[in-house]
Amino acid sequence: xxxxxxxxxxxxxxxxxxxxxxxxxxxxxxxxxxxxxxxxxxxxxxxxxxxxxxxxxxxxxxxxxxxxxxxxxxxxxxxxxxxxxxxxxxxxxxxxxxxxxxxxxxxxxxxxxxxxxxxxxxxxxxxxxxxxxxxxxxxxxxxxxxxxxxxxxxxxxxxxxxxxxxxxxxxxxxxxxxxxxxxxxxxxxxxxxxxxxxxxxxxxxxxxxxxxxxxxxxxxxxxxxxxxxxxxxxxxxxxxxxxxxxxxxxxxxxxxx
Numbered sequence: 001x002x003x004x005x006x007x008x009x010x011x012x013x014x015x016x017x018x019x020x021x022x023x024x025x026x027x028x029x030x031x032x033x034x035x036x037x038x039x040x041x042x043x044x045x046x047x048x049x050x051x052x053x054x055x056x057x058x059x060x061x062x063x064x065x066x067x068x069x070x071x072x073x074x075x076x077x078x079x080x081x082x083x084x085x086x087x088x089x090x091x092x093x094x095x096x097x098x099x100x101x102x103x104x105x106x107x108x109x110x111x112x113x114x115x116x117x118x119x120x121x122x123x124x125x126x127x128x129x130x131x132x133x134x135x136x137x138x139x140x141x142x143x144x145x146x147x148x149x150x151x152x153x154x155x156x157x158x159x160x161x162x163x164x165x166x167x168x169x170x171x172x173x174x175x176x177x178x179x180x181x182x183x184x185x186x187x188x189x190x191x192x193x194x195x196x197x198x199x200x201x202x203x204x205x206x207x208x209x210x211x212x213x214x215x216x217x218x219x220x221x222x223x224x225x226x227x228x229x230x231x232x233x234x235x236x237x238x239x240x241x242x243x244x245x246x247x248x249x250x251x252x253x254x255x256x257x
Contacts, residue, residue, distance in 0.1 A: 007103050008032045010238040012212035016220045018192060019228030026190050026233035027051035027094075029059055035099045035235050039114050039190040041162070042092030050094040050164050053079050058098060068100055068109045069173050072163070076111075076171045079164035093164030097130060097188050103240045106186065109175045112162045114190050116176070117199075119206040121183035126203035129176055133161035157191075184239040185212075189219075192230035196223040212236045 009032045017024040025040035025047030038054040040047030057075035062068060075096070083089050095112025108116045113132040120127070131137060135158040136150040150156055161171055185206065193202075197219065205218050216234055223232045 014216035015233040046092035093162040189234035192232035196226035
């Protein structure tokens with residue numbers, strides 16, 4: 001999918017160091033048609049380096065070649081090579097969730113546990129549309145633990161995929177493609193938000209009539225009030241599809257279809 005350089009999307013972003021960490025290792029990028037959230041890891045400045053490299057390499061590669069998957073694989077190779085060549089950066093890595101969109105369609109790709117949510121104002125419903133690359137998801141899918149158990153599991157932060165991992169030559173990139181609908185918003189975020197704020201509370205904030213910037217700032221504030229134990233980063237992108245709610249849509253909203 002190519003960027004739409006003429007249409008200007010309505011979007012907002014926020015990032016915050018949180019209440020515990022000294023350094024913000026998240027990196028975000030917003031440009032009409034391309035949005036990225038990367039959550040770095042590795043200690044000291046390494047996580048910050050990895051997430052910044054991911055944003056730089058993905059944006060540059062995507063602009064040149066127009067493939068989000070290839071751009072993310074390229075970033076993985078560059079981060080891995082940098083970690084091998086610099087002892088101080090050995091072991092650094094980053095998750096990423098990225099989105100490209102035009103006036104009709106969007107594509108979301110991710111590696112790790114940074115997430116994408118779809119808010120549908122017509123249905124007043126929030127849906128997580130990405131699936132974490134994590135140990136917890138594997139255990140839940142295998143029926144070994146419940147989603148409730150995962151919230152307090154001692155290994156709940158263990159991810160199975162990240163850019164920069166020297167154990168895998170190519171990362172497994174999951175993608176979703178869809179058409180825009182009226183009243184929709186996409187939320188991209190690092191786990192600094194979702195570890196502190198429940199999906200229900202996120203939905204309540206998304207449902208308000210606040211501007212996109214007010215929503216991002218409120219989500220950051222809420223995560224900080226809940227403890228802010230990690231860096232918090234998010235972007236909200238509004239559907240470019242406008243139009244009145246049809247009679248059929250009203251009926252679907254009434255009965256929750």
